[in-house]
Amino acid sequence: MNTPSTHQQLAPCIMVLGTSSNAGKSLLTTALCRFYARQGLKVAPFKAQNMSNNARVVQGPHQQEGEIGSAQYFQALAAKAQPHVSMNPLLLKPEKDTQSQVVLMGQVNQELSLMPWRNRSTYVWPVIASALDELRAHNDLVIIEGAGSPAEINLHDSDIVNMKVALYCNANCLLITDIDRGGAFAHLYGTWALLPAQEQALFKGFVLNMFRGDASLLSPAPEMLEEKTGIPTVATLPMWREHGLPEEDGVFDDRSRSRGAVQNTIAVIAWPRISNLDEFQPLKNIPGVLLRWARTPADVADADIIILPGSKHTSSDLTWMRHQGLDISISDHAAKGKTVLGICGGLQMLGEALIDPYGIDGNAPGLGLLPLVTLFEREKIVKRSHAKFTPFSGSFDALANLAVSGYEIHHGQTTQHLGMATAGSVAQVILKSQDGKPLGWTNQRGNVLGLYLHGLFEDANALKALFGNDAPTLEGSFEGLADYIEKHFTPGFLKRLIKEPLQNS
Secondary structure (H helix, E strand, O other), rough: OOOOOOOOOOOOEEEEEEEEOOOOHHHHHHHHHHHHOOOOEEEEEEEEEOOOOOOOEEEEEOEEEEHHHHHHHHHHHHHHOOOOOOHOEEEEEEEOOOOOOEEEEEEEEEHHHHHOOHHHHHHHHHHHHHHHHHHHHHEEEEEEOOOOOOOOOOOHHHOOOOOOHHHHHHOEEEEEEHHHHHHHHHHHHHHHHOOOOHHHHEEEEEEEEEEEHHHHHHHHHHHHHHHOOOOOOOEEOOOOOOOOOOOOOOOOOOOOOOOOEEEEEEEEEOOEEEEOHHHHHHHHHHEEEEEEOOOOOHOOOOOOEEEOOEEEEEEEEHHHHHHHHHHHHHHHHHOOOEEEEEEEEEHHOOEEEEOOOOOOOOOOEOOOOOOOOOOOOOOEEEEEEEEEOOOOOOOOOOHHOOEEEEEEEEEEEEEOOOHHHHHHOEEEEEEEEEEOEEEEEEOOOOOEEEOOOOOOHOHHHHHHHHHOOOOOHHHHHHHHHHHHHHHHEEHHHHHHHOOOOOOOO
16 A cells, blocks of 8 residues: 555545443444445545454555454455555554553564553554555545543543544544443443543434334433434444354353254353454354353363364463363363364464463463474464365364365464374374465364364355355345444434535544
8 A cells, every 4th residue: 555645635534432342333333334335435444453362364564464453354344345454553462461462553563562551652643643544545435443432531641542533534423332231321421521522523423232122212312412412313223133243352242042953062262361253253153053152161061062262372371271170171072082173372272282482472281182282483473374174084074175264373383292203193284274384283083173274164165064054144244234224323314424524634
């Protein structure tokens, strides 16, 4: 992407802000991306800063690949745009309760990772502003998502993701709240009231999300709120959990359910630093599959497949799993010939040992279910990958000879344990990248598998081979979301929103 000229007309912006985290910002932004793309506009999403361990590998400057939050990846697809690191220039990936890895324009920035939180804004704001300018210069409309609440008054002076962005591009703003939690009108009014007048003036509509019941009973609250603020309530969005897209911000749906009679129960270990959990969303959408998030041995007792997912801190999540007693449950499951699948960090845990000479993740003994050793390297592998399964037998042999696509995000380099290979215990390579690099292994019995490739369950051919059923497509979900907001917003409001005159910014 080229740097825009200072005289170039910049696209208008719509910004979705929330009264709190998990109010529905990501989903509404995704829906708006598809709605406006359907109007024939060239649309791009943007979120200045995202905090999430759900990340995707996308195109960056100079053909270098990098990471952005998964929500912006899906929003780009909804907008029918090529995902790019400029859509989420700052990504924070929590490693501990008080520590995050900072990813700037797709690349890990160790200096920023060590810098105190409030000191970062001065350094990162020029990058954020430049990324937004870039998107505005090359699109007809930019849909921006805020983070948390814009009324966190203790953080307002160092804000780089909410109202500073809105003011910078003079965005037409929507404020969304989760009415199912209660107190929605107080949340909307309180958020608005805590903001300075110039920021209040940017809001064009309030949105009530996750509503259950008769919307006519809300009156006269919306009218009273408009009298106090001058801002209309422009949508009441009914509760809708079956939209088909993964949840944002590391939040997942804990309800165990299946579409139709249960044929396969899949337990995903939900350790504290779980990452890339969004890649399991298709499993929730397949008829006959029951997906369960597991934290105790009881949660995996009747599972057909146990999945060890990605982890932002493999050694600490492995310690947590041992404290829960899940290591014994997983080993017993494998000993019975039942399937265990490890992905990325989960793969590393399945091996004999984690070796960390640079203090990246920590040393630890593995579960010993695969004769592999993982060495953590300084450099992080971030790349999109195309790979092919080799001929093999075992639990997932329906994937034999199948070509798949996905992505890699990991520091660890995993290889055969040489001592165990000498003793006759060899891990069979079952997945190779296009350049022949091993990306997946299985044990001799064929029921324990480990993969570095994320995204297997997002591959339609892999799902069909494994479960005999198709999952709903992303395109179907995007179209459904656009229909949903078109139905429940005030008629004509969304089209007027992009026609309102904007001051030069």
